[in-house]
Amino acid sequence: MRGQTIYFKSEPRIVAGGTVAGPKECVGILGDFVDHPLRDDMFGEDTFEKAERKMLLYALKTAVAKAGREVEIVFSGDLLNQIISASFAARETGLPYLGIYSACSTMSEGMLLGAMAVDGGYASAVAAATGSHFSSAERQYRYPLELGTTRPPQSQWTVTGAGCSVIARAGEGPSVTCGTVGKVVDFGVSDVNNMGAAMAPAACDTLLAHFRDTGRQPGYYDLILTGDLGALGSRILKDLAWEKGADLSNHVDCGEIVYNTVEDEFQGGSGAGCSAVVFNSYILEKLRPGGGLRRVLFAATGALLSTVSSGQGESIPCIAHAVAVERAEGR
Amino acid sequence: MRGQTIYFKSEPRIVAGGTVAGPKECVGILGDFVDHPLRDDMFGEDTFEKAERKMLLYALKTAVAKAGREVEIVFSGDLLNQIISASFAARETGLPYLGIYSACSTMSEGMLLGAMAVDGGYASAVAAATGSHFSSAERQYRYPLELGTTRPPQSQWTVTGAGCSVIARAGEGPSVTCGTVGKVVDFGVSDVNNMGAAMAPAACDTLLAHFRDTGRQPGYYDLILTGDLGALGSRILKDLAWEKGADLSNHVDCGEIVYNTVEDEFQGGSGAGCSAVVFNSYILEKLRPGGGLRRVLFAATGALLSTVSSGQGESIPCIAHAVAVERAEGR
Numbered sequence: 001m002r003g004q005t006i007y008f009k010s011e012p013r014i015v016a017g018g019t020v021a022g023p024k025e026c027v028g029i030l031g032d033f034v035d036h037p038l039r040d041d042m043f044g045e046d047t048f049e050k051a052e053r054k055m056l057l058y059a060l061k062t063a064v065a066k067a068g069r070e071v072e073i074v075f076s077g078d079l080l081n082q083i084i085s086a087s088f089a090a091r092e093t094g095l096p097y098l099g100i101y102s103a104c105s106t107m108s109e110g111m112l113l114g115a116m117a118v119d120g121g122y123a124s125a126v127a128a129a130t131g132s133h134f135s136s137a138e139r140q141y142r143y144p145l146e147l148g149t150t151r152p153p154q155s156q157w158t159v160t161g162a163g164c165s166v167i168a169r170a171g172e173g174p175s176v177t178c179g180t181v182g183k184v185v186d187f188g189v190s191d192v193n194n195m196g197a198a199m200a201p202a203a204c205d206t207l208l209a210h211f212r213d214t215g216r217q218p219g220y221y222d223l224i225l226t227g228d229l230g231a232l233g234s235r236i237l238k239d240l241a242w243e244k245g246a247d248l249s250n251h252v253d254c255g256e257i258v259y260n261t262v263e264d265e266f267q268g269g270s271g272a273g274c275s276a277v278v279f280n281s282y283i284l285e286k287l288r289p290g291g292g293l294r295r296v297l298f299a300a301t302g303a304l305l306s307t308v309s310s311g312q313g314e315s316i317p318c319i320a321h322a323v324a325v326e327r328a329e330g331r
Numbered sequence: 332m333r334g335q336t337i338y339f340k341s342e343p344r345i346v347a348g349g350t351v352a353g354p355k356e357c358v359g360i361l362g363d364f365v366d367h368p369l370r371d372d373m374f375g376e377d378t379f380e381k382a383e384r385k386m387l388l389y390a391l392k393t394a395v396a397k398a399g400r401e402v403e404i405v406f407s408g409d410l411l412n413q414i415i416s417a418s419f420a421a422r423e424t425g426l427p428y429l430g431i432y433s434a435c436s437t438m439s440e441g442m443l444l445g446a447m448a449v450d451g452g453y454a455s456a457v458a459a460a461t462g463s464h465f466s467s468a469e470r471q472y473r474y475p476l477e478l479g480t481t482r483p484p485q486s487q488w489t490v491t492g493a494g495c496s497v498i499a500r501a502g503e504g505p506s507v508t509c510g511t512v513g514k515v516v517d518f519g520v521s522d523v524n525n526m527g528a529a530m531a532p533a534a535c536d537t538l539l540a541h542f543r544d545t546g547r548q549p550g551y552y553d554l555i556l557t558g559d560l561g562a563l564g565s566r567i568l569k570d571l572a573w574e575k576g577a578d579l580s581n582h583v584d585c586g587e588i589v590y591n592t593v594e595d596e597f598q599g600g601s602g603a604g605c606s607a608v609v610f611n612s613y614i615l616e617k618l619r620p621g622g623g624l625r626r627v628l629f630a631a632t633g634a635l636l637s638t639v640s641s642g643q644g645e646s647i648p649c650i651a652h653a654v655a656v657e658r659a660e661g662r
Contacts, residue, residue: 004427049640080637081637081639087635094514096513097513098431098512099432099433100430101414101432109429123337181404184428304430309380309419317418317422
């Protein structure tokens, strides 16, 4: 470990991605890349939570099917209390399972741990998966939908969707070359409707640690992709980084990509499913030969609050974990 | 990976343990081994949740101080929604942090991932920590304490306590030689007051997988230590294993060790803090040279339910992760 960064010398490959996303999420560019675009966000289930779980299971099964090989460990988590979506999905697979929680940065934490398991020689292929559902998140974290609460302009819209990466020792696909483990950063933001502002300092901290540890400049990457800061959070990140001497003009946030038209979503998408769907569909496609991207620094971002911590007057601790995903020259 | 089991060839050492436990937990044998026995389970805080977080932070800091070295990654989680105890404790440490969730099997999941990080050469020392608090768990999972609800005889008592292991590449202490990643097992138990019965099949599944994968017999170990099955769950485990041809007469459950006299606790202790405190105090002491134990198979057990999943009519999916902790001959 150099600073906060670990290197994966064998360069484990992301051999497949699997994604499911709701109707609203598939209106825009993502609709062309998602494996299972849903017509109905209930996905044939009778509760939002069961629909979320089913999406996660589908994303996992799709990625494994596309990879055409068995996976030996599933790393998974989600936003619901006690990560029930991940655990109940894992129950259906019958695979060895390690539960993780990093709020909306679960995708990159899973990829980091998955790459570690493969690179360290502990498994030949693993899956990292997460997801979220607008309606289950809304009623758990904020208000019952039936209340019809007005959303403030700084708010984001939790993505209904799930994504999974299969990481393997060998095969076709871009490599996870290194990862930077985030620290918890808390700038004292306590507005639960302004996650972008809360998470931007954590994203900045991890990205700067990554550049410091690796000696790489931001321009080394074709794209610096954050999880779900949204439009406002993304601007705050760029400003914070600029103040510290880092030019993130090649930065885009998954929350800004996911929705086509900004109406109810205000600052864009959020939720563990946001970066999971965007990375495992659109971005992974762009990382193929001829796709236009060769080096992506993917830093999903998470707000580690709960309704209890906020109710007890706490601010919002945040974190971001980064993984470098690169396609070797000539591949 | 052989089956569900991974091997740590460099045999990372558990160089220190740190523990904090409440007054009730320190009445019995544990009181002589816990680093910070508390007189008041509020620990000077004004909410149960803040007391839980402070215990976790103390356990972590104590283990790191006893280890006498820096740790590079903290693996931690707990039972509260969004694992706020772990995340807020990590905020205070300023260390790189990876959040995990495996309910009451968090301790062994953390040790397994920690051993992987050290053995794989990604970190020279890491911490794995978890904890729980009777009162925060009770009001989150069951009823407000003020209700004075009668507890059924098959129930257990959530341990107020926290524990942390520091795992390092070199140093004095027993080694983590291998680990078996659990699968989610669900036998259809839906009584949230009978966690022991729900978790016993998961413990059995992981232990049998461990014996199958390693070719070891149960008798290879001086002690097979489960997390928090309690007295009833422990008996169910022995029966289930016996039916499958495995004699677990050397099995003891942390939930049976933790309380001295059985009064309100009925089947004994439970909670993520249960195995974390017992392992990192009493058991770790017994694993020292001359302590009487040389080989321990530690399988913490977790029930992966939430109040929402139970409310939606689901049964209780459970999991157990096992780590083999061994002291080499002559050490």
